[in-house]
Amino acid sequence: MDYTVRQLLRPQRVLAFLKIAVPVLVFFAIVGLLYWEPHVEIAVYNRSWVKQEILTVPPLGGCFSPSAVSPSYNLTDALYGPRRTEVHAGTTLQFGMDCYEFAGTVQPLHRSSPPRPIPGDQRIQYHTYWRTDLAPFGPRQEWMLKSFFATQDTDRTRLILWSNGDLAHNPILQKWLARYPDAFALKVVDYAHLARGTELEGSPLLQVNDKRAWIDGDLVRLLVIWAYGGVWIDMDSLLTRDLAPLLEHEFVTQWDCYDKKYVPMNGALMHFRKHSPYLCEAFHVMVTSDPPRKGTTDWGALLYFKLRRRLLAGGIPPFKVLPFCFSDARSCRLDNRLPDPFASDPRDGRWTMGYGREEGGGLDNVLGKVFSVHLHNQWKKPFPPRGWVERLLLRKYDQELGSA
Known part of the structure; x- marks a missing residue:
């Protein structure tokens, strides 16, 4: 040297x-x-996987053929009927309060109570799911039920809590069953029964599950909405306003504001009509693709993306995609995402961009525009005492329900 x-x-x-x-x-x-404002996001995808799962667009399975559509599904109205509200923004709404302001353009429905009680099976069905073998159903899970009963029209809706075991003897659930006999029900998942009349009928894919309840949870979503129609809400959600004005559309939601290239959609909040050909086509994708990898969203985000591309290639108007903040406003930049639900409020008690956290303030106003707060399975994290979740959501639920 x-x-x-x-x-x-x-x-x-x-x-x-x-x-x-x-x-x-x-x-x-x-x-x-x-x-300068740096934007850094690193993700690595296998090129052969991308070519097979994303870039290749097989044909549809024929579910939208008039002869294949269920008599209970109005194809003309579902695809081309007039709509009162617009929910598909067309852009990612990343700047400032754009997404929240767009959510505020969806105006509530004002209806009087029905003259007589509507039987449970004739109501708008809402669905959620709890794996009894992973954790007991307790007070933390009860908050999702409270959020439903406090924000939705209990004269016209019914929430069905699906599970893989019998929850009928749970004292928390017995209380709500007694209070809302027409608006609440428990059901045990029977995959074989729910899959009747679909391409999944008799398939070994119905036996797939994983320790995170991702694969089987995604499967339950599709099967119960196919069989009953209605809205799916992940159990780790807190509803903030009535979903009724959204239900003229069939939709999934945007994963987050970053518009991820290969996983842009989420099913934590979704709505499809009974025997929707969209779901029929989803089942076709499932049985004609490789089995799902455990611990992945292969039957969630990836499935919705693959289905949407097939619909576009087949000339079918696709289902809507709600902007991220409608149900997942935690998933964006620091300057415009909701504050951390599990962190104590800053000492100055202010939200970003100068919006107050108190009742009647900016954060409270935003929570009245979005439809749900998705908590992403963080069951072991407590809500801080006197934090914004407790002040602006949980207390209001109890007030609306009479501290039940």
């Missing part, structure tokens, strides 16, 4: 260089952040 190079590489000289270079780099980095 050359003598000059050896001299430059001596530890003392290297250390002296770093003492100067590191502060200079930090200075320029700080100055750069004042003028």
Whole structure:
């Protein structure tokens, strides 16, 4: 090695260089952040997987053929009928309060109580799911039920809590069954029964599950809405307003505001009509694709994306995709996402961009525009006492329900 190079590489000289270079780099980095906004997202996908699962677009399974559509499904109205509200923004609504303001354009429905009680099976069906073998149903899970009864029209709707075991003896659930006998029901999932008349009937795919309840949870979503029609709500959600004005559309939701390339959609909140050909086509995708990988969203986000691309290629108007903030406003940038539900409020009690956290303030106003807060399975994290979730949501549920 050359003598000059050896001299430059001596530890003392290297250390002296770093003492100067590191502060200079930090200075320029700080100055750069004042003028530029970095966007960094790294994801690695296998090219052969992308080619097979994303870029290849097989034909539809024929579910939208008039002869194949169920008599209970009005194809003309579902695809081309007039609509009161617009829910598909067309852009990601990433800037400022755009998404929340768009959610506020969906106006509530004002209806008088029906003259006589509507039987449970004739109501708008809402569905959710709890795996009894993973954790007991307790007070934390009860908040989702309270959010439903406090925000939805209990004269016209029914919430069905599906499970893989009998929950009838749970004292919490017995209380709500007694209070809302027409608006609440418990059912045990029977995959074989729910899959009748679909391409999944008799398929070994009905036996698939995983420890996270992702695969079987995604399967239950599709099967129960196919059989009963209605709305799916993930159990780890807190509803904030009546979903009724959304239900003229069939929809899934946007995963987050970043518009992920291969997983842009989420099924934590979704709505389809009974025997919807959209779901029929979803079952066709499931049986003609590789089995789902455990612990993945292969039957969730990936499935919806593959189905949507097939619909477009087949000339079928696709289902709607609600903007991220309608149900998942935690999933965006620091400056416009909802505050962390599991962190204590900052000392100044303010939300980002100067919106107050108190009742009647900016955060409260935003919660009245969006439809749900999705908590992403963080069951073991408690809501901080006197935090915004307790003040602006949980207390209101109890007030509306009479502290039941």
